[in-house]
Amino acid sequence: MTTHPLNRLQIAWRAAQDITDGVLVNLGLGMPLFVADYLRPEVDVFIQSENGVIGVGALAPPDRADTDLVDAGSRRITVRPGAAFVDSSWSFAMIRGGHIDVAILGAFEVAANGDLANWDMRLPNKGPLVGGAMDLAACARSVWIIMEHVTRQGAPRLLDTCALPLTAVRCVKRVYTDLAIIDITPAGMVVREMLGDLSEEELRARTGAPLTFAPDCRPLVAPAIALPD
Amino acid sequence: MPIDKRAANAAEALADVLDGATVFISGFGGAGFPNFLIRALRDRGPKDLTLVVNSATHRYSHTHELIEAGLVRKVVCTAARGHSKEPSAFERLWIDGKIELECVPQGTFTERIRAGGAGIPAFYTPVGFGTELAEGKEVRRFQDREYVLEHAMKGDLALVRADTADRYGNLSFRYAQMNFGPVMAAAANLTIAEVRTVLDESMPHERVQLPGVYVDRVVAVTT
Numbered sequence: 537m538t539t540h541p542l543n544r545l546q547i548a549w550r551a552a553q554d555i556t557d558g559v560l561v562n563l564g565l566g567m568p569l570f571v572a573d574y575l576r577p578e579v580d581v582f583i584q585s586e587n588g589v590i591g592v593g594a595l596a597p598p599d600r601a602d603t604d605l606v607d608a609g610s611r612r613i614t615v616r617p618g619a620a621f622v623d624s625s626w627s628f629a630m631i632r633g634g635h636i637d638v639a640i641l642g643a644f645e646v647a648a649n650g651d652l653a654n655w656d657m658r659l660p661n662k663g664p665l666v667g668g669a670m671d672l673a674a675c676a677r678s679v680w681i682i683m684e685h686v687t688r689q690g691a692p693r694l695l696d697t698c699a700l701p702l703t704a705v706r707c708v709k710r711v712y713t714d715l716a717i718i719d720i721t722p723a724g725m726v727v728r729e730m731l732g733d734l735s736e737e738e739l740r741a742r743t744g745a746p747l748t749f750a751p752d753c754r755p756l757v758a759p760a761i762a763l764p765d
Numbered sequence: 766m767p768i769d770k771r772a773a774n775a776a777e778a779l780a781d782v783l784d785g786a787t788v789f790i791s792g793f794g795g796a797g798f799p800n801f802l803i804r805a806l807r808d809r810g811p812k813d814l815t816l817v818v819n820s821a822t823h824r825y826s827h828t829h830e831l832i833e834a835g836l837v838r839k840v841v842c843t844a845a846r847g848h849s850k851e852p853s854a855f856e857r858l859w860i861d862g863k864i865e866l867e868c869v870p871q872g873t874f875t876e877r878i879r880a881g882g883a884g885i886p887a888f889y890t891p892v893g894f895g896t897e898l899a900e901g902k903e904v905r906r907f908q909d910r911e912y913v914l915e916h917a918m919k920g921d922l923a924l925v926r927a928d929t930a931d932r933y934g935n936l937s938f939r940y941a942q943m944n945f946g947p948v949m950a951a952a953a954n955l956t957i958a959e960v961r962t963v964l965d966e967s968m969p970h971e972r973v974q975l976p977g978v979y980v981d982r983v984v985a986v987t988t
Contacts, residue, residue: 628872663845
């Protein structure tokens with residue numbers, strides 16, 4: 537167990553520990569996909585991918601890769617026992633209809649009221665890419681975010697209001713970062729867990745919105761997990 | 766006359782496509798791209814097309830070849846970002862104002878097409894509310910939530926990929942190949958399916974995932 541800031545895989549591990557038995561989960565592209573590697577062995581869950589796969593399994597080994605068996609990120613996958621395939625209209629009716637229990641997504645910014653910005657960084661000379669981000673953010677029953685607490689330049693990503701274009705309003709329930717776990721509540725951001733060797737003032741200095749600390753706020757811990765080279 | 770929707774090849778299937786057509790193209794995540802039909806459409810070369818396609822830039826789809834050939838006036842899609850730092854062919858045209866872009870959330874994209882084939886002119890969705898993709902659109906409150914009015918889309922032509930067809934146009938798909946195929950087929954005036962194989966016999970009915978009533982022509986292609 538470490539008191540250093542969590543690396544990306546440790547953040548994914550920590551979010552995975554909160555996945556409960558029997559839920560239907562959608563994992564966003566990038567960091568969230570690693571959550572699947574760290575689910576607790578006693579939980580039996582289905583992972584939905586918005587291209588119409590219900591029951592995503594492990595990545596396919598090269599000798600079993602099939603160009604028709606892919607997830608929304610174009611990864612060649614396997615499926616678990618009990619898996620099913622539907623078309624896009626059914627897949628998004630499932631999302632919009634509130635049948636996804638938890639969507640774990642990446643983010644650029646999260647606001648104190650739960651507004652989410654995770655689709656458009658305003659990169660020059662690049663076209664837009666929204667995909668299913670708005671559908672998942674607006675309609676999953678719980679939206680959890682996993683992201684670094686601050687940008688590479690050290691600017692807070694947790695803010696009073698988002699500066700980047702919004703994906704959905706008032707949708708985020710919980711944020712897992714390398715420093716803390718923060719719930720978005722009607723009263724604003726509430727810290728549930730934080731690194732043991734970080735002070736409340738140090739966390740506030742890295743956060744662009746007011747924080748309150750839960751009375752039972754616990755140390756944020758994760759096992760050592762090496763990042764791949 | 767006995768129904769027989771088999772076309773000899775992709776060029777024959779596309780022989781009557783006109784300039785200005787709105788063209789639906791299936792495929793998502795690498796599965797279900799009708800790449801033989803896309804190449805044949807490029808070779809036929811109709812102008813001023815509007816493409817309705819999930820991604821304008823997907824690396825496994827040949828959609829970009831229609832754009833590079835200068836056949837496309839407008840793209841309606843959910844993804845238009847290239848894969849490298851240098852702008853893609855689409856991004857260059859878009860930056861120069863030479864191609865029109867309508868970016869749509871994916872669930873709204875597929876539901877607009879579904880509505881087009883299902884007799885629904887418009888619908889309200891919670892997706893996009895409060896974002897720039899809903900700017901200028903009608904918003905209405907139902908119960909305790911705001912919804913955005915979105916309009917149906919119809920097409921002149923749908924190009925879809927499936928695994929197996931029969932002479933009646935019935936289709937079955939492999940794994941994640943289905944994606945936008947069924948809704949696109951239902952919302953287009955002319956639907957052409959490319960498939961791995963066309964059965965001589967009729968397809969066992971329990972294998973039919975898209976009834977042939979939505980499919981006008983089927984073409985067998987190699988792989």
